[in-house]
Amino acid sequence: MxxxxxxxxxxxxxxxxxxxxxxxxxxxxxxxxxxxxxxxxxxxxxxxxxxxxxxxxxxxxxxxxxxxxxxxxxxxxxxxxxxxxxxxxxxxxxxxxxxxxxxxxxxxxxxxxxxxxMRSQIRNVLAMMDLRNPLADKRLAAVNQMLDNPSAESATLIQTLLIDEQVPEIREAMEIVIALGKLTSGDKNERLTAVAVLDGNIHPAVRNGLRKLQQQTTDKAFAADIKQVLDNIQAKLQLYSLVENIFFGLSLGSVLVLAAIGLAITFGVMGVINMAHGELIMIGAYTTYVMQLLLPNDIGLSLLLSIPAAFVISGLVGIAIERGVIRFLYGRSLETLLATFGISLILQQTVRTIFSPLNRSVETPTWMSGSWEINSALSLTLNRLYIIAFCLLVFGVLYLVLKKSVLGLQVRAVSQNRAMARAMGVRSEWVDAMTFGLGSGIAGIAGVALSQLTNVGPNLGQAYIIDSFMVVVFGGVGNLWGTLVSGMGLGIANKFLEPWSGAVLAKILVLVFIILFIQKRPRGLFPQKGRAAEG
Amino acid sequence: MNSLDNLREVMRRDRVFDFMLQTTGLEVDLSHGTILYLEDISVSFDGFKAINDLNLYIDAGELRCIIGPNGAGKTTMMDIITGKTRPDKGSAFFGQNINLMQLSEPEIAQAGIGRKFQKPTVFESHTVFENLELSMAGDKRIWPTLTAQLNGIQRDKIDEVLEIIALQEQRNLYAGALSHGQKQWLEIGMLLMQSPKLLLVDEPVAGMTHQEMDRTAELLTSLAGTHTVVVVEHDMDFVRSIARKVTVLHQGSVLAEGSMDEVQADPRVIEVYLGE
Amino acid sequence: MRIINLIKHDRGGQLFLSVLALATVLIPLLNLLLPEGHPLHISTYTVTLLGKYLAFALLAIAVDLAWGYLGILSLGHGAFFALGGYAMGMYLMRQIGDRGVYGDPLLPDFMVFLNWDALPWFWYGFDMFWFAILMVMVAPGLLAFVFGWLAFRSRVTGVYLSIMTQALTYALMLAFFRNEMGFGGNNGLTDFKELLGFNLQADSTRIGLFIVTALMLALGYIICRAIVTSRLGRVAVAVRDAEDRTRFIGYRVEHVKLAIFTFSAVLAGIAGALYVPQVGIINPGEFSPLNSIEMVIWVAVGGRGTLYGAAVGALMVNYGKTYLTGALPEVWLFALGALFVLVTILLPKGVIGLMKRKEAQS
Incomplete structure (x- = not known):
């Protein structure tokens, strides 16, 4: 023992x-x-x-x-x-x-x-230790730290390490540190080469360093050189911010297109005003929410499954609306407007009763969160990137369905000449229901996309209905491409107006612009011409 | 006195906004005997040339029939004359002095061109009498219309037209309750109320019985002389019964012109109507 | 004499005006003469509520003039109503003077709160009642005129026009929510004290407002009736039914539409001005698209194209709203939604149409 x-x-x-x-x-x-x-x-x-x-x-x-x-x-x-x-x-x-x-x-x-x-000695020693750290992340962090506070001392320090460094990202950062260090060098030629190396580099430290030097130097020609380089950098930054603005605009535009494209079918192709379109979007968003409740452990899967689920549920609700109400009102578009508005109120209140009037938040799967950092000035958020791609995908599929499928052919036939289509054996009632279901289903899909961007609540649909109509009318009724172009265009216009006018005023300006535009060109950007459109 | 007149002019309610001014009070100048000039007119919809280098002259007091197969551009031509469609090129004059290309539809109507649509369009929720009253020539600006009261002469005029179109008994009936043929007549009656110089009549006998057709033919021929009448029609028997001069349109331009017999003998016309 | 002529053949109108006259006399009497406990006593609260309904009825008549006779389904009348209301609200704000929370003799409270040091130019003149009343008519009238001038000239019609008016209303709502606009932002204008020197909280003022509203409703009805029975009114219906035909017989359709649409907007503005002192507040919520579309359904419920039907519809739906939002708040939107659907499908001519049909059958 x-x-x-x-x-x-x-x-x-x-x-x-x-x-x-x-x-x-x-x-x-x-x-x-x-x-x-x-x-x-x-x-x-x-x-x-x-x-x-x-x-x-x-x-x-x-x-x-x-x-x-x-x-x-x-x-x-x-x-x-x-x-x-x-x-x-x-x-x-x-x-x-x-x-x-x-x-x-x-x-x-x-x-x-x-x-x-001792303090400065330790700082250098620690930095040196980090710079020699076998982990690349640690080394990069250490170099970046030096970028924030460049000195000739650190430049010489880095110089010795550069030879052994293999990772290109770190090498790049190191070269900036060295060049920044050389800016303070007494040798004018060395300073000039350093400035040349830094030309076009958008790291904030570069701008700080150059600006400091610009103020300190007494050499006018050299100051002009620096100014030139700073201007170049500024131009590059502006370009990136332009790209970023366009990206934000496109993502907003994609949301608009997604919300409007279902309407482009029901309103544009069938000529039916559906004021409950927004609520069909809302139903799609709530479908996503419910799918997440059902599959709480796999957010990504639930989101993917939500797409067909929302399409089917919103589509069925749409078909029910068409069969139950709209078909009694064909040819009376103002009455259709009123009746479908009534339906939108009922749907909103139903959702309020079932899910409470409070907003619900839908989680975003990990593969959709985060952003794609292109460089320190430009990073694109992944969820927006996905929305743009998704919007184009939905548009493409829809376009193919309308152009290539039998349903698409029949839809176009009925929309052009109902009596003739019926005479040719097209079941126009069935086509009406299916078309409306298709448009509504797309609205549901738009709801899935929207749930990733905003909170899901009973008023979600209302927020988008007027925008959606504007997009369709602006693009030209009955023209899918018009909807795409006008949605994207309005999205970009909105984002470019926002910085100087604020978000709300930008929205008002865009609305007023469309109202005025429609007075000038009542048939929108891409009108359908000819006798068929006259009626 | 003069200053009072000036003051009145300034105070006139309708002179507040210049767009409320009546731009046409213009009397049509028929000194050359031709009431309508259409020259080199072309118009296309989405690349389809509905009217192609059309030249057409109508004499004052004439009754002209225009025939042609479907898609020959007959209705589009009417649209151009009445200002509904603007041609891509060419010129359209009413008499010597009125450029139709510069006027809007109501201005053209005020200048003296009346039009009957292919599909009879009357105001269905008004009575026959009211339909005629609204069409009556007169000041059609807002304020005069608001304060308008019928006087005896105007009532007589309406009664007269009611008699011409044989709808005296239906005078207080809603126009929506009329038969198809009666609506056609009411529309012609509405044209007459406008006292136009030029009547454009698009398919006046579609859906009429033979009896009604005969009456319509009678009516149109009686109008010629005091009015100029242009009739577009598909029904060849009807055209033969009224036509003095016939113009054949084909693919948006004039194919042949002349009396009914001449036109029917023209080999090009036969080819167009009967094919090879 | 002309007035009697106007309603000689208008049985519904006769009945409507008679009931209105009776109510205008009886309701104040029942309020003033009977003691509070009496079963027939009408409380001041109810009188004000009824006054509010009458303002809505006037609004409904304005909507009916545009929709029922001219065929323009305007979803912008909520905006005209609200603009009239704001003009009146601005007058009432200026009447507060230095009795506001911050006690500034010139600036309304919300401007003091926003640290503004001067009155914005568009607030000038609103201390004068006549100017405010002028603006009650000019503001909505001008908006309708400019919008209509653009829209009718380019022949925007039907649902397009409806959607455009809705977009206009929506844009205005967003604008009025902004504090920078100078109309009190989110909270709007409220805390009114007096109107022409009369205390707005006093029972007598409230009864006075009720009577004025009733008189304006009667006057509005008679003027609208005069318009629709004139030849211009018949031209309006002609435009509604066959716009092209009207144009080809020589009427300037755009001008007809513009004149009646603008008048209708002015009427809506007056209704708004009558509404605001009775409810004591005006805020951007009045611009919400739901409001505009709700007033269309009043007209549809009553029966469009009759004028008095619109007024009856407004009274019915609003009574229903007050009752349901009090008793079963959850149910109100269901009921309203169902009303939209059922009326458009089953009762295209509204309650008045139904009654006329019943009468014709018996």
């Missing part, structure tokens, strides 16, 4: 020993520890050099503690200890063995004092 306990203790002992390295005298860390306790600063400088040369994680920890004034030694046995930051009561670990010492009194320990030279 006793033998067993001895064994266990022995094993524990070995484990402890192997986990907590102890440094015998003569080891650089142990030596450094001794030197740090010295009263002479020269000893301490030496200690820091030793720690740097040693370069292990333990050495780094000691240095950080020293920098943050958490390195002490116990008065009792002169053991070097590290105080835990902000712990109350104070706890400490042995700086060499990592062993927990537990709570201690402050009076029992003495701080290792340090001066400014």
């Amino acid at each position: 006793a033998k067993l306990i001895t064994w266990i203790l022995l094993i524990i002992g070995i484990t402890v020993v192997s986990l907590n390295p102890t440094y015998a005298s003569g080891h650089p860390i142990a030596d450094a520890a001794e030197l740090l306790k010295s009263k002479k600063f020269t000893d301490k400088y030496r200690a820091i050099e030793l720690l740097e040369a040693e370069g292990s994680e333990q050495a780094e920890k000691i240095l950080i503690a020293l920098q943050e004034s958490r390195l002490y030694y116990l008065k009792r046995d002169k053991k070097l200890i590290i105080l835990a930051p902000d712990a109350e009561p104070l706890t400490a670990t042995n700086a060499l063995t990592h062993e927990d010492i537990g709570p201690i009194k402050k009076s029992a320990a003495k701080k290792i004092s340090l001066n400014n030279r």
